[in-house]
Amino acid sequence: MKRWRHLVVVIGIIPFFIIYMSFFMYIFDFITGHHWSLDWTIYIVAGLLWLYPATKIVGWLSNNEAS
Numbered sequence: 001m002k003r004w005r006h007l008v009v010v011i012g013i014i015p016f017f018i019i020y021m022s023f024f025m026y027i028f029d030f031i032t033g034h035h036w037s038l039d040w041t042i043y044i045v046a047g048l049l050w051l052y053p054a055t056k057i058v059g060w061l062s063n064n065e066a067s
Contacts, residue, residue: 005061013057020050
């Protein structure tokens with residue numbers, strides 16, 4: 001089973017995103033509604049913050065699964 005890392009990523013990414021979204025939904029309850037610029041800033045930061053771990057995971061997959 002050469003591609004076991006793909007299975008690990010698929011099984012691990014769903015709980016990660018559920019926890020990630022739950023955390024930011026909890027934070028949004030306290031932060032949003034005060035000022036529109038703060039709302040935009042926190043939405044943009046939360047929307048882009050997941051990209052860092054995603055690039056690490058894709059890099060890990062590409063380094064270890066390249067034939």
